[in-house]
Amino acid sequence: MRPISIYIHIPFCERHCAYCDFNVYTLKEPSDLPLRTVNAICSEVKRAALKLTSDVVVPTIFFGGGTPTYLSADELSKILQAVRDNFRVATDAEITSEANPGTSDADKFMHMHQQGFNRLSVGVQSFNNGLLKVLDRTHTAREANSALSAARSAGFKNISLDLMFRLPGQEMDQWEQSLQEAVQIQPQHISLYGLTLEPGTRFERLHAGGRLTLPDEETEAAMYESAIGMLQSAGYHHYEVSNFALPGFESRHNMVYWNNGEYLGFGPGAVSYIDGRRWKAERVPLRYIEKAARAANMAVEDETLPQHSALAETMMVGIRKLDGLSLYDLSARYSLDVETYYRHELAHLQSGGLITMQHGILKLTRRGLLVADLVAGEFMGRPSQGAV
Numbered sequence: 002m003r004p005i006s007i008y009i010h011i012p013f014c015e016r017h018c019a020y021c022d023f024n025v026y027t028l029k030e031p032s033d034l035p036l037r038t039v040n041a042i043c044s045e046v047k048r049a050a051l052k053l054t055s056d057v058v059v060p061t062i063f064f065g066g067g068t069p070t071y072l073s074a075d076e077l078s079k080i081l082q083a084v085r086d087n088f089r090v091a092t093d094a095e096i097t098s099e100a101n102p103g104t105s106d107a108d109k110f111m112h113m114h115q116q117g118f119n120r121l122s123v124g125v126q127s128f129n130n131g132l133l134k135v136l137d138r139t140h141t142a143r144e145a146n147s148a149l150s151a152a153r154s155a156g157f158k159n160i161s162l163d164l165m166f167r168l169p170g171q172e173m174d175q176w177e178q179s180l181q182e183a184v185q186i187q188p189q190h191i192s193l194y195g196l197t198l199e200p201g202t203r204f205e206r207l208h209a210g211g212r213l214t215l216p217d218e219e220t221e222a223a224m225y226e227s228a229i230g231m232l233q234s235a236g237y238h239h240y241e242v243s244n245f246a247l248p249g250f251e252s253r254h255n256m257v258y259w260n261n262g263e264y265l266g267f268g269p270g271a272v273s274y275i276d277g278r279r280w281k282a283e284r285v286p287l288r289y290i291e292k293a294a295r296a297a298n299m300a301v302e303d304e305t306l307p308q309h310s311a312l313a314e315t316m317m318v319g320i321r322k323l324d325g326l327s328l329y330d331l332s333a334r335y336s337l338d339v340e341t342y343y344r345h346e347l348a349h350l351q352s353g354g355l356i357t358m359q360h361g362i363l364k365l366t367r368r369g370l371l372v373a374d375l376v377a378g379e380f381m382g383r384p385s386q387g388a389v
């Protein structure tokens with residue numbers, strides 16, 4: 002069977018957070034747009050399934066956004082049912098939804114769990130109310146705690162929690178306090194994100210105008226290192242640059258991305274990657290709905306990656322896994338000697354103390370972890386020798 006994962010993008014949020022550049026929309030008034038988007042996603046799911054061969058199995062489904070829990074449990078279940086009706090979903094499939102504490106309650110979680118969602122990824126970001134306000138989040142620390150308890154009471158046994166660091170005005174002790182609170186709650190999985198200033202966001206404009214100060218690089222690195230120490234001591238396995246899990250609870254869906262595996266994306270702006278072709282769906286919900294109704298080509302960006310680009314991307318995302326990348330496996334997958342192909346880049350990174358290579362396994366060093374994006378970017382440079 003050929004595994005193809007599924008991503009569903011729900012592009013609605015209650016409020017647009019100051020740092021976020023995702024494809025999201027806030028609705029000023031009650032509207033049927035979310036429901037119409039749900040219906041369009043369901044018809045796109047059906048249309049995509051018709052184009053695939055029958056040997057496809059779906060090992061993971063991930064509802065992200067935006068805010069999936071902006072939708073009602075019935076609307077979320079309707080999409081999940083459309084996937085089940087049109088694809089062969091593995092019996093042990095990991096079915097995750099992101100959840101925002103501001104749009105979640107016990108009833109919604111209960112209903113979602115009954116419908117087959119078995120993992121929740123809760124966007125807590127911080128347990129500090131002042132920082133949550135700075136970020137424009139719609140919830141408080143207490144509401145985040147209630148959402149996490151509600152998720153447990155609803156029966157979720159696989160809960161992930163997101164935290165952010167390098168926030169404006171954030172002190173080390175505030176960061177460590179948020180980490181401690183997270184550890185006390187004992188979620189199965191924790192993701193950590195350092196704030197980045199994305200073009201077009203309010204934070205970026207404020208920063209450019211000198212009205213937003215972020216912790217410096219040294220503090221950011223210290224926050225990250227402190228988090229690694231605290232989470233590892235609490236029994237979490239650091240398995241990807243930004244991700245930690247209790248044993249056996251690593252995110253199977255995200256592992257598909259880190260292995261540069263195949264997935265289909267549904268919903269406005271969702272990306273798909275199949276057979277070396279990557280395309281992005283129409284971003285604007287109204288246009289998405291209209292194109293779905295006409296069964297028109299949904300792709301607004303569409304490219305088939307040359308072999309050397311696909312290899313470079315696999316290196317870039319794969320190096321983020323703490324277990325490393327097997328150059329033997331990659332050589333077999335891309336039918337070339339990857340070690341020779343990247344010999345200059347590998348030598349450069351090794352001499353800089355950023356990677357190790359043992360028995361064909363390439364890994365980030367502790368120093369490399371701190372600059373993982375730079376290391377990954379090295380593989381996008383000009384290849385050591387001609388095209389693959």
Ligand code: SF4
Binds near residue numbers: 018021
């Ligand atoms: S809730 Fe999440 S997706 Fe929505 S605006 Fe905030 S950060 Fe972006």
